[in-house]
Amino acid sequence: MRMKTTRTSSNTVDTDDTQDTHKTPTTTRKTATMELYVDSANLADIKHAASLGFISGVTTNPSLLAKEDPSLDIKTLILDIHASVGGHTSVEVISTDADGMLREADEILKWFPEATIKIPFIPEGLKAVRALSDQDIPTNVTLLFTPLQALIAANAGATYVSLFLGRLDDMASDGLRAVEDTVEVWDMHDVEALIIAASIRHPIHLLGVAKAGAHIATVPYKVLMQSMQHPLTDAGVESFLADHAKMMKAKGGA
Numbered sequence: 001m002r003m004k005t006t007r008t009s010s011n012t013v014d015t016d017d018t019q020d021t022h023k024t025p026t027t028t029r030k031t032a033t034m035e036l037y038v039d040s041a042n043l044a045d046i047k048h049a050a051s052l053g054f055i056s057g058v059t060t061n062p063s064l065l066a067k068e069d070p071s072l073d074i075k076t077l078i079l080d081i082h083a084s085v086g087g088h089t090s091v092e093v094i095s096t097d098a099d100g101m102l103r104e105a106d107e108i109l110k111w112f113p114e115a116t117i118k119i120p121f122i123p124e125g126l127k128a129v130r131a132l133s134d135q136d137i138p139t140n141v142t143l144l145f146t147p148l149q150a151l152i153a154a155n156a157g158a159t160y161v162s163l164f165l166g167r168l169d170d171m172a173s174d175g176l177r178a179v180e181d182t183v184e185v186w187d188m189h190d191v192e193a194l195i196i197a198a199s200i201r202h203p204i205h206l207l208g209v210a211k212a213g214a215h216i217a218t219v220p221y222k223v224l225m226q227s228m229q230h231p232l233t234d235a236g237v238e239s240f241l242a243d244h245a246k247m248m249k250a251k252g253g254a
């Protein structure tokens with residue numbers, strides 16, 4: 001019996017691949033639970049999501065930070081975000097040259113050494129990713145829209161590759177297809193980098209990337225909350241409580 005080890009975002013699992021009955025990569029993929037990150041720079045939302053116990057990281061970007069109170073100090077906000085979630089925290093550089101990106105990375109790593117440095121997929125960004133990867137500093141390559149961009153980022157040493165769904169859908173391209181194709185390429189070549197599904201706009205995106213086999217989905221707070229909701233859950237809780245109250249009354253209790 002041949003056993004293979006499948007890399008996952010948080011651990012590895014041994015799978016018996018002789019038991020696989022399906023042939024397509026998306027259905028033969030065996031991983032541990034897909035991780036969920038909050039895609040936000042809003043401290044209150046991040047704290048609430050983290051308090052629920054199912055979040056293992058947070059991704060920020062300059063646009064998300066720009067939505068927050070301008071009087072907040074960025075470093076303090078990032079450190080508060082990191083402390084709240086207690087796991088992966090991606091912080092994006094804004095330089096467009098490799099030296100500038102590396103200087104920013106040094107600064108961010110002085111704030112907290114566990115930071116993941118988020119770098120845009122531009123040629124200078126790839127140089128910076130290679131330099132950081134050579135020092136074992138984790139990187140998250142962002143603004144990826146195709147499997148080939150993701151493959152190039154992975155070969156530059158990216159720890160994470162962030163595929164954007166929503167922005168592709170916005171221009172009538174198939175965002176989910178880009179993630180599915182990336183997963184297929186990853187499975188074909190045992191690529192090490194972890195696939196983050198980003199630019200998620202609604203729960204159906206989240207379900208799609210979970211089925212496709214993304215390792216991680218970074219999800220806006222609102223979509224996380226929407227994904228928890230079901231009217232039958234609420235109705236069920238209400239009827240259980242009503243029946244319990246009825247029973248207690250019948251027993252002559254409170």
Ligand code: E4P
Pocket residue numbers: 039059060061142162164166167198199200218
């Ligand atoms: C996360 O890493 C990305 O920056 C984010 O998901 C982009 O989302 P948007 O396309 O909704 O701005």
